[in-house]
Amino acid sequence: MRKINLIVLLLFAMTMLQAQAQQQPLPPLVNVSGVGEVKVQPTEVVVNLGVETREKTLDAARSETDKKAAAIINYLKKQGVDAKDIQTSYVTLQPMHNGGEYGRTTPDFYLAQKNMTVTIKILNRFDEILSGIYNVGANHVHGINFQVTDLEKYKAEARKKAVADAKQKASALTAELDAKIGRVYAINEGGSGGGPRPMYKSAMMESAAYDGAGGPSIAGGEVVVTANVDVSFIIE
Secondary structure (H helix, E strand, C coil): CHHHHHHHHHHHHHHHHHHHHHCCCCCCEEEEEEEEEEEECCCEEEEEEEEEEEECCHHHHHHHHHHHHHHHHHHHHHCCCCHHHEEEEEEEEEEECCCCCCCCCCCCEEEEEEEEEEEECCHHHHHHHHHHHHHCCCCEEEEEEEECCCHHHHHHHHHHHHHHHHHHHHHHHHHCCCCCEEEEEEEEECHHHCCCEEEECCCCCCCCCCCCCCCCCCCCCCEEEEEEEEEEEEEC
């Protein structure tokens, strides 16, 4: 056993010596972060909408909510929204008590809720479709997000801009010191920004219909896709 332990210790010592021998001092480096940004027009909008019903009985609340949800789905399909772009995201059914007599077990009413996530790709008819959703039974809209379908293409474009930005920064820094950059020593995608990601300018919903001037009430703005890279260049 002592012989085996001695062999292990010798192997460990040899490994440490080899690692120390292989260590080389780092070359002179300039470390920079590059940011790339691409702005594009949205191609679709994701709407999170809800149906809420309050009835005296559980069955009535559930039945009325299901009826309104089915009407919304049928309406969306008639407007050209694909069935795969309509998804039920949340369902709840619960008794509600408003207080009153202590110890009373009978609820005042039953609350039924059903939320759906809908992707609408017909942007020029978005206001019209949203108005129709309210007319057939939706009670509220929880959120509206504008996005693009071919996001990967814009991620690649933003990444390319981020690399160019890093190179420009490194060249400017070294030029101030009468030096220049050489080959890339290391590169890392992500940086503090966490990698390419879509960012959305706010789009506030003033109403489900058209405004007084007859224009659309929803402004899609732009989808901003960003990329971040950290690059180390050798200084020559």
